[in-house]
Amino acid sequence: MASRALVYILFVSALTVVSVHCNSEGDALHAWRNSLSDPKGILQSWDPTLINPCTWFHVTCNGKNSVVRVDLGNAGLQGPLIPELGVLRNLQYLELFNNNITGSIPAEIGNLTNLISLDLYLNKLSGNIPASLGNLKSLVFLRLNNNNLTGSIPTGLIQLILYGNLSIMNVANNSLAGTVHPKKQTRYAVTTIIQDPRAPK
Numbered sequence: 001m002a003s004r005a006l007v008y009i010l011f012v013s014a015l016t017v018v019s020v021h022c023n024s025e026g027d028a029l030h031a032w033r034n035s036l037s038d039p040k041g042i043l044q045s046w047d048p049t050l051i052n053p054c055t056w057f058h059v060t061c062n063g064k065n066s067v068v069r070v071d072l073g074n075a076g077l078q079g080p081l082i083p084e085l086g087v088l089r090n091l092q093y094l095e096l097f098n099n100n101i102t103g104s105i106p107a108e109i110g111n112l113t114n115l116i117s118l119d120l121y122l123n124k125l126s127g128n129i130p131a132s133l134g135n136l137k138s139l140v141f142l143r144l145n146n147n148n149l150t151g152s153i154p155t156g157l158i159q160l161i162l163y164g165n166l167s168i169m170n171v172a173n174n175s176l177a178g179t180v181h182p183k184k185q186t187r188y189a190v191t192t193i194i195q196d197p198r199a200p201k
């Protein structure tokens with residue numbers, strides 16, 4: 001009887017941990033939804049009363065009900081990215097291209113260390129590229145082109161090109177300063193960095 005009770009307690013504890021984890025991700029995504037204008041009604045299914053966001057459209061989860069993908073390209077969304085997105089620690093793909101996303105890229109995006117692809121191109125983002133993006137050791141694709149970004153490319157991102165997994169970094173059509181080598185032959189592939197040719201040197 002005691003062993004059965006122990007198994008039950010462990011099971012309930014595990015469910016509690018999963019529930020809290022999923023709720024924090026759902027809370028973050030719902031807070032983001034509340035900061036956005038959604039003229040096409042793309043985010044109507046983002047219901048915060050559900051136990052987790054895995055049943056929401058444009059959200060994909062893994063087997064542990066943790067968010068691994070958010071697909072909102074060409075969605076007509078208007079508004080900012082928010083720091084709360086940094087709690088999506090298992091996120092691998094953040095696809096937000098061709099919207100009207102404004103404001104700066106939150107430094108908290110650098111917490112998403114499982115990101116493989118970060119596609120924020122064709123938006124209206126401004127400010128600097130945060131140095132924290134250099135923490136994204138799993139990143140393979142980074143597309144920030146066609147925004148209003150300023151400043152220089154953080155050294156950490158260049159390090160990801162030289163020594164990490166980053167294969168494509170497109171930052172063209174911004175107002176970024178500095179130059180980088182256009183191509184680097186790696187053991188696996190040709191790494192390409194595309195920068196605005198009009199940028200100040």
